[in-house]
Amino acid sequence: xxxxxxxxxxxxxxxxxxxxxxxxxxxxxxxxxxxxxxxxxxxxxxxxxxxxxxxxxxxxxxxxxxxxxxxxxxxxxxxxxxxxxxxxxxxxxxxxxxxxxxxxxxxxxxxxxxxxxxxxxxxxxxxxxxxxxxxxxxxxxxxxxxxxxxxxxxxxxxxxxxxxxxxxxxxxxxxxxxxxxxxxxxxxxxxxxxxxxxxxxxxxxxxxxxxxxxxxxxxxxxxxxxxxxxxxxxxxxxxxxxxxxxxxxxxxxxxxxxxxxxxxxxxxxxxxxxxxxxxxxxxxxxxxxxxxxxxxxxxxxxxxxxxxxxxxxxxxxxxxxxxxxxxxxxxxxxxxxxxxxxxxxxxxxxxxxxxxxxxxxxxxxxxxxxxxxxxxxxxxxxxxxxxxxxxxxxxxxxxxxxxxxxxxxxxxxxxxxxxxxxxxxxxxxxxxx
Numbered sequence: 001x002x003x004x005x006x007x008x009x010x011x012x013x014x015x016x017x018x019x020x021x022x023x024x025x026x027x028x029x030x031x032x033x034x035x036x037x038x039x040x041x042x043x044x045x046x047x048x049x050x051x052x053x054x055x056x057x058x059x060x061x062x063x064x065x066x067x068x069x070x071x072x073x074x075x076x077x078x079x080x081x082x083x084x085x086x087x088x089x090x091x092x093x094x095x096x097x098x099x100x101x102x103x104x105x106x107x108x109x110x111x112x113x114x115x116x117x118x119x120x121x122x123x124x125x126x127x128x129x130x131x132x133x134x135x136x137x138x139x140x141x142x143x144x145x146x147x148x149x150x151x152x153x154x155x156x157x158x159x160x161x162x163x164x165x166x167x168x169x170x171x172x173x174x175x176x177x178x179x180x181x182x183x184x185x186x187x188x189x190x191x192x193x194x195x196x197x198x199x200x201x202x203x204x205x206x207x208x209x210x211x212x213x214x215x216x217x218x219x220x221x222x223x224x225x226x227x228x229x230x231x232x233x234x235x236x237x238x239x240x241x242x243x244x245x246x247x248x249x250x251x252x253x254x255x256x257x258x259x260x261x262x263x264x265x266x267x268x269x270x271x272x273x274x275x276x277x278x279x280x281x282x283x284x285x286x287x288x289x290x291x292x293x294x295x296x297x298x299x300x301x302x303x304x305x306x307x308x309x310x311x312x313x314x315x316x317x318x319x320x321x322x323x324x325x326x327x328x329x330x331x332x333x334x335x336x337x338x339x340x341x342x343x344x345x346x347x348x349x350x351x352x353x354x355x356x357x358x359x360x361x362x363x364x365x366x367x368x369x370x371x372x373x374x375x376x377x378x379x380x381x382x383x384x385x386x387x388x389x390x391x392x393x394x395x396x397x398x399x400x401x402x403x404x405x406x407x408x409x410x411x412x413x414x415x416x417x418x419x420x421x422x423x424x425x426x427x428x429x430x431x432x433x
Contacts, residue, residue, distance in 0.1 A: 004078040004274065010415045011266045012170045014177070015407035025401030032394025039387045045111045046381075049373050050391040052104060052112070052224055057248075057368040058395040059097045059220075060241075061361075064249025065090030066152040067213055069159070070206045071246075076418070079278045082270040084159070084414045085407070086256045087249065091156040092402040094149040100395070101145065104224075105138045112376070115230040125230045132230065137223055144216040151209045158198040160184060162416040165191045180409055199418050217242035221371075228375035229315075231308040236297035241371075243293060244364055247286040251360040254279050256403065258354050260412055270413060273348050280347025283357055287337045294330075315374045322374045325383055329370050332363030365392070 039047035069087035072080050080087075110116045115132045118125045125132065164181045165188065188194065218238030226237055257275070260267040301309045316322045336359045346352040369388060377383075 004081065006078060006081050006417055007270075010270075010413055010417075012167050012411050012415060013264055013266050013413060014410065015260065015404065015412050016263060017174070017408050018404075021404055022401065025397045025404065028393040028397030028400070030397075032391055032397060035387060035390035036394060039391065045376065046385070046387065047391070048104075048108060048112055049376055050369075050388045052108075053369040053372045053388070054392040054395045055097070055100055055104065056220070056224060056372070057365050057392075058093065058399050060217075060245035060364070060368070061248045061252050062090040062093040062097060062399065063148065063152060063213065063217070064245035064247070065253055066094075066156065066249070067210070067246050068249045068253055070155060070209050073202060073418070074206045074210070079274060081417060082267075082413050083253055083257050083275055083279065085410070085412055086260065087253045088156045088159050088414075089256070089403045089406040089410075089412075090249065090252070091152050092406040093399050094152055096398050096402055098145055098149055100398075101141065105141060109134070113227065114376075115227055118230055122230070128230065132227060140219055141223060144219050148209075148212050148216040151205060151212060155202055155205055155209060157184070158202050159414065160410050162191065162195045162198050163411050163414065165194060166415045167411060174409075177409055195416050196419065198416075202418075214238070214242055217245060225371045225375075228372065229312055232312045234297055234301075234309075234312070236293060236300070240290075240293040240297060243286070244290055244367065247283070247290055248361065248364045250279065250282050250286060251357040251364075254283060254357045255354060255361070256407075258350050260407070261350065267412070276350065276353055277344070277347045280341060280353050283337065283360060284341035284347070287334060287341065287360070291334045291338075294333075312375070315377070316370065322370070322377070322383060325366075325370060329363060329367050332359055333367060334363075337363070 036047055036051060039050065065087045069084055072084070072087075113132075113134075115125050115128070116134075119129060119132065130136075161184050164184045167177075167181060170177075189197070218241070221237055221241035225241070226233065254276075257271050257279070261271050262268075298313060301313050316326045337356050340346050340352070340356040340359070346356060369384075373383075
């Protein structure tokens with residue numbers, strides 16, 4: 001990841017607008033919405049399981065991509081300079097994600113949260129009443145996600161703002177780009193001062209964002225996954241969930257970057273071997289880390305052999321029901337990407353890299369469903385139905401449309417580059433002497 005050559009003049013390139021892509025995103029959304037409405041009439045509990053698991057997945061991918069941009073900013077990484085904007089673009093889905101959360105808070109009660117009925121007679125659940133109540137659940141989810149998403153948008157805003165001063169005259173007749181440039185340059189202080197201000201503010205908020213990310217994402221998985229089996233608890237499910245989201249953000253950044261390479265020669269030149277190799281190594285590394293967190297949680301439960309801890313694992317390992325599905329999750333989240341990305345060639349060949357990161361993305365989607373559905377499953381119910389991917393199309397269409405809008409409106413490669421800290425520069429000069 002050393003000796004990265006960043007050009008002195010980064011070309012101003014946006015993802016070209018595409019009516020076909022817009023129609024595809026819109027069509028997916030409408031198909032998914034129709035599927036959700038139909039399933040809601042047939043089996044409301046199943047419909048909401050599909051809705052929540054897809055919301056957890058796409059929210060994870062979006063905020064995980066922003067976290068990837070934040071973490072590489074904190075570490076002052078240069079290798080991903082041509083991919084930064086791709087990771088930042090995932091923030092466009094966050095306001096939509098927040099709106100999609102509201103129906104969950106408004107309509108989900110006893111059919112989704114078993115602890116509501118158990119509260120009247122179960123002494124263990126009664127001891128958790130201070131945490132397990134709908135008003136507090138709604139308050140912490142709304143407040144936590146507003147804070148987390150707000151910080152993400154604030155970070156991305158300051159990443160994009162300096163570029164607006166360098167894109168005058170590059171609107172290519174697009175009124176949307178011109179409008180957003182005017183909005184984002186209100187109170188403009190000059191190019192140099194704007195870059196300095198953005199650098200300082202992004203550097204200040206980035207560490208705080210990481211802490212808030214870990215806290216809020218843990219709350220999300222506690223509320224929408226762990227409380228579905230109110231006697232069960234795990235201190236590892238939070239890290240397992242939010243690091244899986246980070247891994248998904250890396251995998252989707254890879255796929256969007258490879259997609260950009262097909263749209264213009266500038267993208268193809270600057271998202272090159274170095275970038276593909278480095279992000280491929282990260283995708284491989286977090287394949288191992290995901291497995292470590294999964295096994296770390298499983299090992300403690302297996303070793304302790306406590307009934308209320310074992311229940312969650314037993315429900316997902318029964319060979320007659322959820323066992324084969326759990327094996328499929330392990331195969332797609334570990335076996336295939338680990339074996340596929342182990343060598344150097346798959347990380348550098350675009351088609352191979354796209355295939356193995358697509359397997360990761362699929363595996364995480366299956367994992368999110370496997371976190372929710374087995375806890376609410378009843379004997380005789382199907383394990384997996386076509387409604388899960390159909391309802392997922394609603395979220396997929398919104399995600400694809402929002403990210404593509406962002407990359408079509410703002411430069412898809414960050415034009416301004418962060419200044420070098422005086423302390424870092426001084427250290428490098430001393431080392432070279």
